[in-house]
Amino acid sequence: MSTAVGLTSLFFGIIGAMTAWAAVMPKHGSLDKLSMWYLGFSLTGSELAAFLATGGVLLGAAAWALGAGEHRLGQVALGLHVLAVAGLLLAIWRSRTAFAVLDRGLRGVLGDDYEQRIAADRRALVRRCLRPAAWWKPFSYRLPDVDWQRHIDYVAGAHEPNKQQRLDVLVGRDAPPGPRPVLVNIHGGGWKIGEKGTQAMPLLMHMARCGWLVVDADYRLSPGARMPDHIVDVKRAIAWTREHAAEYGGDPAFIAITGGSAGGHLVALAALTPHQKQWQPGFEQADTSVQVAVPFYGKYDVLEQAGADPTFANYLAEGVMPGPRAQHAALWQAMDPATQAADPGAPRRPPFLVVHGQYDVLIPLAEARWFVQRLRDTSPATELIYVEMPYAQHGFDVPHSLRAQLTVEALQRYLEFQYSRWRAARGAA
Incomplete structure (x- = not known):
């Protein structure tokens, strides 16, 4: 040798x-x-x-x-x-336990019979996502039965469209009868990097294939953009979706939103701050509420209330916020999901499913636990499910893997349950 x-x-x-x-x-x-x-x-x-x-x-x-x-x-x-x-x-x-862990969390809040309470027409769309062959092509996302429409501008009337203010629409080619519920995804990347079409794709493709209208949105990135630009763009994407969903066969009245990391922060913030006109410049009257929020491993504590985190605070001050917390205290508070959760004058919160990996090295598990407890203490009427994914790292849902695919299977059941219950309540009303 x-x-x-x-x-x-x-x-x-x-x-x-x-x-x-x-x-x-x-x-x-x-x-x-x-x-x-x-x-x-x-x-x-x-x-x-x-x-x-x-x-x-x-x-x-x-x-x-x-x-x-x-x-x-x-x-x-x-x-x-x-x-x-x-x-x-x-x-x-x-x-291998990913589905069982999520399912146990769902049953603990929704009841052991939650799957039976999914409407029959929606239950027929529930499919397995387990595709072991994809583990050897972990970043090959496209499915032949999903129409993936790319790079749609969501800022109406922009003189020069910004490439970071675009979204993709994913539609299954085999359309079920009736309008499709809508799922909006917001990518992560520390508010500085990342783009649509790269994160949570196993979930997005599966949901589009199984009778959902899926919207995957970009937003302006730092350091060129500073808060609140990011959340303004997320709300613009929600407003665009509500206005145009029906054109793609979607139900504009039902929007679930998901995203991971910085996207998890923006998802939580958007769900907790609907109709706040200061974050909707030029589209103040648009309905930016969401019916379900599913943040993954998000940054929920911008103000270090759960514990000192000077590294993250400096990162935000130098490249994401307009400046240090002491100089922009009101904006830092407004961009903090935990603070928004405690606002007694806020509208009724949508159901939350918060998912965090036990091995997460970027955003401590303790922060997710603290945020969930904050939601429970300040919004006791909010339906809240919290799941810690065993052994999972930050970004575990990005590539095709056994854990990611089992997670998708459980999330489909959760989202179908929420849509069925919302539809039933609306019909009863």
């Missing part, structure tokens, strides 16, 4: 072992310089585990065929490959 083969095998063995270790071991402590590195390895190992485990087996077999087992360096490399594959398989095994 040549030295080059041994060193190459050792390099890939080390990378594989690090990825598997990060996937199965939580990182404790506050956000620091290593957090993004850990996130990259952990998310890759946990959600791309099938793809990486296959690669690890192939690399190990190739190294063995080239004589790696005959030398000490090669033996170490082969041992690392074995450990990496074992860790990745453990990550897959752990993710």
